[in-house]
Amino acid sequence: MQHDAxxxxxxxxxxxxxxxxxxxxxxxxSRICEQVDLIRLDARTYGLEPVARLASTLETTLATDGxxxxxxxxxxxxxxxxxxxxxxxxxxxxxxxxxxTRLGN
Numbered sequence: 030m031q032h033d034a035x036x037x038x039x040x041x042x043x044x045x046x047x048x049x050x051x052x053x054x055x056x057x058x059s060r061i062c063e064q065v066d067l068i069r070l071d072a073r074t075y076g077l078e079p080v081a082r083l084a085s086t087l088e089t090t091l092a093t094d095g096x097x098x099x100x101x102x103x104x105x106x107x108x109x110x111x112x113x114x115x116x117x118x119x120x121x122x123x124x125x126x127x128x129x130t131r132l133g134n
Contacts, residue, residue, distance in 0.1 A: 035075065038071070038075050038077075039077075039111050039112065041071070042068060042071060042072060042077070042080065042107075042111045043108060043111050043112075045064060045067070045068055046068065046104050046107050046108050046111065047108070048064070049061060049064050049065070049100075049104060050101060050104045053098075053100065053101065058091060058095055058096050061091060061096065061100070062088060062091055062092075065084050065087050065088050065091070066084075066088060068080065068084045068107070069081050069084035069085055069088065072084060072111075076116055077110070077111065077116055078116050078117075078118075078120070078121055079110040079113060079115075079116060079120045079121050079123075079124045080107055080110045080111055082121050082124070082125065083103060083106055083107045083110055083124055083125075083128065084107060086103070086125070086128065087100065087103040087104075087107075090103070099132060102128065102131045102132060103128065106124055106127055106128055106131070109124075110124050
């Protein structure tokens with residue numbers, strides 16, 4: 030039963046991430062921030078810490094740099110993290126390293 034509930038949570042998060050990606054270029058900064066914040070809150074509530082950390086980092090990037098194509102890299106990694114069964118500190122480190130590599134930092 031708990032597995033079914035997490036499947037529903039993961040599916041909902043994935044749909045919201047995909048919706049943001051689909052609206053790229055046609056969504057306001059405030060709307061993206063609102064959606065990313067909701068994803069972060071839900072991910073944290075359900076223990077999906079890699080997703081929550083990526084969402085938090087995306088929020089910071091949006092606040093400092095605004096909208097741009099880099100958002101898609103965050104969304105791609107968030108989508109991958111939603112599917113990952115490992116939600117521990119090591120997984121967070123791996124996703125943050127992947128993000129750094131993608132962004133060239």
